[in-house]
Amino acid sequence: MTAEKSLFTSYSKTIQDGDLVIAYVNPLDMSAIHVKKDAVLNNKYGAFLHNNIIGKPFGARVESVKGNGHIAFLHPSPELWTQTLPHRTQILYMPDIALVSEMLDLKPGAVVVESGTGSGSFSHSIARTIAPVGKLHTFEYHEERVLKFKDELVAHGLESIVEVNHRNVCSDGFGLEDVADAVFLDLPSPWEAIASAKQAFKKGKVGRICSFSPAIEQVQKTCLEMEKNGFYDVRMFETLIRRQDIKTIQKRPLPTRDVVTGHTNNNKSKKKPLAADEEKEKDNNGEEADVVVESDQANGALKEGQVIVSKTVARVAGHTSFLVFASVFVEGDKAVVTADAKTVAETAMDLEDGSNAGDESNAGKRKRSMTDDGQKS
C-alpha cells in the first residue's frame, strides 16, 4: 500500500492482496488480518481461504471451506482497529477519542502533537481526521512500542501523516516550536510536559490542549500547571458510553391459585425459550432472568403478552479517565502586544508572585503573559 492509498484515510471498494481487513465474527470476536494470496484463516467456524476473499467487496460475508459457517470481512477503520489492535498499553476507546477529537478542533490540515503513543489507538483516529494535509507528531518513551508502531505505520500506509519519535517528553520536552494546533497528553505526570507543550503551539493563534488522566490528583496538578503557563478556559469532562440491551420479553402476570388443587400457579412460560441459556449467563445478578422470546420481529409481529424492553448494559468497558481541555495563546510576530507591554506584564507578574509566596494556586493564577495592565504599572 502506498501512503496515498491508506485504508485508514480513504475507502476502497474491493479487497486486494495485501490489504488489511477486519474478520468479523461477532462484536466480541474480531481480528485484523493482512490478506495474502494462498493463506488460510482458521478459527472455530472453519477455514477461510484468503483467495476466496480477494476480489470480493469489503463487507462481504464469506463462507468457510466446509460451509459450516460464514464471517464478514470489513474495511478497516480507526474504530475497528481500536477494537482489534494488539494491546501494548491501556488504550483510548471511541467515546473518549470522539470527544477529544472534537474538543481539540481536529480536522484536515491540523498539526497535532501526541504523547505517549501507547498502542497507537488514538493515533490512527487522529491520522484519519487530519489527513491528507495534516501532520501528527507522536512521542513515546518506550522503545519497543516505538518500533512496533513504526512497523504498523508502514503496513497501514500512514507514514506520511504520522511521525513517531522515541523520546521522554516529561524530561526532555517535545523539541518542537511553533508547529502545533493541538496537543494531546496521555502521560503519568502530564504536568511535567505542559511548559514544553506550550512551546510547541503555533504562534499568533489560539491552540487547544487535552490531558487524559485517570486520577483526580493528576488532574489537579495538571490544571495548576496549565494555569501557571497561561492556559485558559480549562474544562474537565468525564464521558462514558451506555450501551442499550434491547429484547422482547414475555410479560409475567400475577400468580394465581389453582382452585381445584390449591397450588400456586406462577404462570411461567412452559416452553423453554431458545435464547434463555445465553440470557441466564448474562443476568447473574441473583434475579431470575426474564423470559426472552424468539420472535419474528422483523415483521413487527409481537405475540400476546410480549413487550419490547431496553435497559442499559450493566458492565461498560471504558478507560474511565478525566479529560481536561484548555486553550492557549502563544505570542508571535503577529502579536498584538508591544514589547513594552510585555515587560510591564512580566514585572507585574513578578511582584504578584512575591506577594503571594506560599500560596501555590494564587501564584499560578496571577501569571499573565499578554496584558498591559494599567493598574499595576
Add this chain to the structure above:
Amino acid sequence: MAGIIEEGHKVLIRMPSNNCKIIHLKSANLKITLGKFGQFNAASLIGRPFNAAYDILPSGELEMVDPTESIDITIDAEEDAGNNNSYLVARTDSQKLSKEDIEQRKQEALDGHLDSKALIKDLVENSTSFEGKTAFAKQKYIRRKERKFSKKFEALEPSARNLCEYYFTTKPQKTRGVRIDTLSQLMCLGNVMANSNILISDSVGGLLVGGLLERMTFGDMDLGGRLFALLDGDTSNFDVVKDMNFKEGVVDRVLDTLPWTRIDPSSHEVEPLPTPDSTDEAVLLRHAKRVESIAKANALRAKLSEAAFDGLILASQFDPLETIERLAKYVGYSRPVVVFSQYKETLVPAYLMMRASPDYLNAQISETMTREYQVPVSGLGTHPFMQASGSGGFILTATRVFAGDCAAASNNTSNKHAQPTKRRKL
C-alpha cells in the same frame, strides 16, 4: 491563517454574563454593541485570534487580555481557612455603597470614565461580608460581580464545537438536543474522512452538515469529500452552516441537496416537457426554468443512485426505520449507518430490523453520560457542576454488509452457522 478573525466573518461572542450572541463583521467600519457591556469597533477585532478574550477600552478599541485574569485582590487560602458561613445572615445592608452609587459608577464604566475592574474592587471593598468568606466563596463573589460589571468578552470561533454548545445551552430545540459528545460520536462512528462521500439527513439546523463540512474541508482546497443531504422541505434550512466561516464556494462544491419528495421522479420529469406553442416571453422563460430545474433534479438523482455512499448519517426528524429502508440501497458495503435520535423508542424498530437482516452487522444502540467538572483553577475547587445535562440523545449504529450467497443461509437459523447463532435473533 486559520483561527484568525477576518472581515466578513461571523464571531460567537461570549459576554461576561456567559450569554452568547453571534455577530457578523460585515465591514470593518461597523460599531458592534454588546448591550450593557458596551460597544467596540469591528476593525479592532479583525486580524486578532479567535477563542481569545478582549477587553473594551473607553475608545471602543479592544485589548487582548488574559481570560483568567481577575481583579487585584489578594486571597490567602490559609488565612481564610477558619472562615465559614456560620455568621452569614440574609440582609440587604452588607453592601455599603448605595444602589444609586453603584448605578452611577456603572454608567461611568459604560461611558469609559471608570475602569470596570476598579468598580468591582470598590464593590468588594465596601462589602462587609466579604472578609468573613472562605477563599472559595471570595473567588465566587468576585466572579459573580465580574459577570455583571466586567467588559471583558471572548470572541469564539463559530465552529461546529462552539455552535453545538451554544445551541445546546440556549436553544436545544433547534438542534434537537445534539450534545457535543453526541456530535463527535456521529462523526467518529461514521468514519468521516476528508475524501468520504456521505449521504445524510439533517433536521438539526445544519449542525450535522456543519460538523461534517469541517471534517472534509481545508481552506478552499478540494480534498475530494462530498456530502449529499436530503432536505426535509423544498429548501435547505442549515442555519448553523451559515454561521460558520467557510470560504466562498466551498459549501456549494461539497454539499449537494435534494428534497426528500424528489428522490423519485414524477411522471413529467421522466418524459420531456412539451414545448409550449406560445411566443409569450414570460411563458417561454417559465418553461426554460422548469426544464432547467428538472435537469438539475435528474442529475442529482443520478448522483444519488450511482454513488454507493461511504456512509449514511442521520439526524432526521423522520422515522429511522422508514428512512433507512429507503436509503440503504444507496450505501456501499462495509460502510457505517449511524442514526441519531433524542428518543430511544424511535430507534428500536430500526434496530430490530437490522438485527434480523443479513444486510447489517453489529447493530447497537447507545447513549453517553458526559459530565463536566469545575477544575482547580482561579482558586476554585474541584467538583461536578450543579447543572448537568441528563441526556445527549441516542445513537444507533450498524455496518451495511454484502450478504451474497450467505443471505439465505443466515436467514435460516442453523446452529452450525457462526453468524446466526452469535447474533441473537430478536
